[in-house]
Amino acid sequence: MAAAAERALGKATSRNGERILGSLAAVALGASLVLSLVVAPPDAVQGEVQRLMYIHVPAAWLAYLSFAVVFVGSIGYLRTRKTRWDRIAGASAEIGVMFTALAIVLGALWGKPVWGTWWTWDPRLTTTAVLLLIYLGYLSIRRISDNPSRRARWCAVVGIVGFVDVPIVHLSVVWWRSLHQGPTVLRLGSPEIEGTMLLALLAGVAAFTLVYAYLMTLRLRVGRLEDRAAREALSPIVEPAVEVEV
Amino acid sequence: MSAVASPGRPGSFRQAAAILAKDLRIEVRGRHAAGTLLPFAATLLIAFGFAFGPGREVLERTAPGLLWMAVLFSAVMASRRAYQTETEDGALEGLLLAPIDKAAVFLGKAAAVTVELLALVVAVLVMVVALFDLSIGSPLPLVAAFALGVVGLAAVGSLFGVVAESARTREAVFPMLVLPLVTPVLIAGVRATDLAAAGRTSEAAQWLGLLLAFDVVFLSIGVLVFGYLMED
Numbered sequence: 001m002a003a004a005a006e007r008a009l010g011k012a013t014s015r016n017g018e019r020i021l022g023s024l025a026a027v028a029l030g031a032s033l034v035l036s037l038v039v040a041p042p043d044a045v046q047g048e049v050q051r052l053m054y055i056h057v058p059a060a061w062l063a064y065l066s067f068a069v070v071f072v073g074s075i076g077y078l079r080t081r082k083t084r085w086d087r088i089a090g091a092s093a094e095i096g097v098m099f100t101a102l103a104i105v106l107g108a109l110w111g112k113p114v115w116g117t118w119w120t121w122d123p124r125l126t127t128t129a130v131l132l133l134i135y136l137g138y139l140s141i142r143r144i145s146d147n148p149s150r151r152a153r154w155c156a157v158v159g160i161v162g163f164v165d166v167p168i169v170h171l172s173v174v175w176w177r178s179l180h181q182g183p184t185v186l187r188l189g190s191p192e193i194e195g196t197m198l199l200a201l202l203a204g205v206a207a208f209t210l211v212y213a214y215l216m217t218l219r220l221r222v223g224r225l226e227d228r229a230a231r232e233a234l235s236p237i238v239e240p241a242v243e244v245e246v
Numbered sequence: 247m248s249a250v251a252s253p254g255r256p257g258s259f260r261q262a263a264a265i266l267a268k269d270l271r272i273e274v275r276g277r278h279a280a281g282t283l284l285p286f287a288a289t290l291l292i293a294f295g296f297a298f299g300p301g302r303e304v305l306e307r308t309a310p311g312l313l314w315m316a317v318l319f320s321a322v323m324a325s326r327r328a329y330q331t332e333t334e335d336g337a338l339e340g341l342l343l344a345p346i347d348k349a350a351v352f353l354g355k356a357a358a359v360t361v362e363l364l365a366l367v368v369a370v371l372v373m374v375v376a377l378f379d380l381s382i383g384s385p386l387p388l389v390a391a392f393a394l395g396v397v398g399l400a401a402v403g404s405l406f407g408v409v410a411e412s413a414r415t416r417e418a419v420f421p422m423l424v425l426p427l428v429t430p431v432l433i434a435g436v437r438a439t440d441l442a443a444a445g446r447t448s449e450a451a452q453w454l455g456l457l458l459a460f461d462v463v464f465l466s467i468g469v470l471v472f473g474y475l476m477e478d
Contacts, residue, residue: 144419153474161405
């Protein structure tokens with residue numbers, strides 16, 4: 001009875017937290033939309049297309065944030081062996097892959113009118129593309145489902161190794177470009193940025209971070225339910241074994 | 247195996263050496279590298295020739311890249327092979343039950359894959375020089391680039407090869423995992439080979455440093471985390 005009450009309480013708080021985060025994210029997104037579309041002036045050189053930056057930069061920020069969380073969650077799992085850490089890492093990887101892909105697509109949409117090309121082998125672009133591939137590999141390991149605890153261990157190792165690899169990939173790509181300079185690309189110029197533009201950018205980053213937190217709570221709840229469903233489906237036969245596993 | 251039974255287990259280094267010797271013996275007797283890997287690499291090179299040839303100029307310019315692509319794909323196959331022999335006949339269980347360091351298993355496997363790949367590189371290099379007209383200006387950085395690059399490939403491959411073997415129903419998982427991770431090896435290896443071929447030794451040295459850093463990082467990570475991959 002007490003355990004049931006505790007579980008109900010835990011569920012209620014998580015649902016509440018979810019709702020609060022969801023509303024906050026919606027408000028912040030609305031605010032950042034107004035700031036980036038209405039308040040911020042069009043760019044002097046690039047014109048209206050520059051407004052894509054207000055979602056491109058936050059998306060790229062989320063990519064790196066999520067993969068850092070995957071890294072932390074992976075270490076947490078290997079140290080504690082608590083399924084919670086594995087769920088955190090997995091949820092964050094899924095969200096991270098989505099936002100990495102979004103950042104790349106938005107960058108391409110912006111690059112075509114401004115740089116005159118969808119894609120250039122610029123260090124940041126290239127590193128982000130490799131990042132996307134590494135975590136797509138991570139997600140494909142997650143889909144191996146024959147043994148949950150083994151899957152969690154494997155994913156944790158990939159989550160750690162992948163994250164450690166990113167700076168090396170970036171360094172190699174930077175050198176690669178500097179020694180093999182292609183056609184010069186138009187750069188954003190000096191980072192002097194107008195006040196309202198900076199505000200719109202920061203609002204975007206804040207809003208996307210809230211969206212990330214909201215999606216995490218959703219995905220974690222789904223993950224908990226998935227694990228419970230699997231446990232209950234097995235419970236008549238192997239209850240003790242599964243208890244040990246989790 | 248008598249060394250294990252005797253009082254005082256052999257050190258990790260000797261354990262790794264034993265794994266290395268065992269794997270190489272299997273390769274020499276099974277002739278997998280000679281029978282499968284080498285023809286595979288040759289097929290790839292010929293296919294590259296069809297794709298980019300027959301103009302000599304393009305082939306010569308792309309030769310360092312093609313050479314490394316052949317080595318990269320061979321590394322994927324060799325790493326998978328290193329664990330395939332273990333899963334057959336339940337040898338992996340024996341290896342897990344043996345009172346040896348998991349890190350030693352990793353280092354031994356990585357060393358065996360390195361030796362196999364180095365032998366392969368020699369053959370591939372001869373083919374590329376013959377087929378694509380690659381001229382080698384300064385051989386020393388070239389040798390160093392391949393030695394260092396192959397260690398990095400073997401480290402990543404041996405770390406995740408055990409995953410490849412257990413996930414055999416999903417063939418693409420292993421290359422999908424390994425190929426993006428070894429991006430620095432591919433870039434640095436190709437650049438170093440390119441510069442060495444042109445005889446620009448000092449510029450090639452910078453890339454050798456990157457390869458060395460990659461090797462150190464991934465061998466260390468492997469030693470730290472390989473045990474977690476091998477718990478069951």
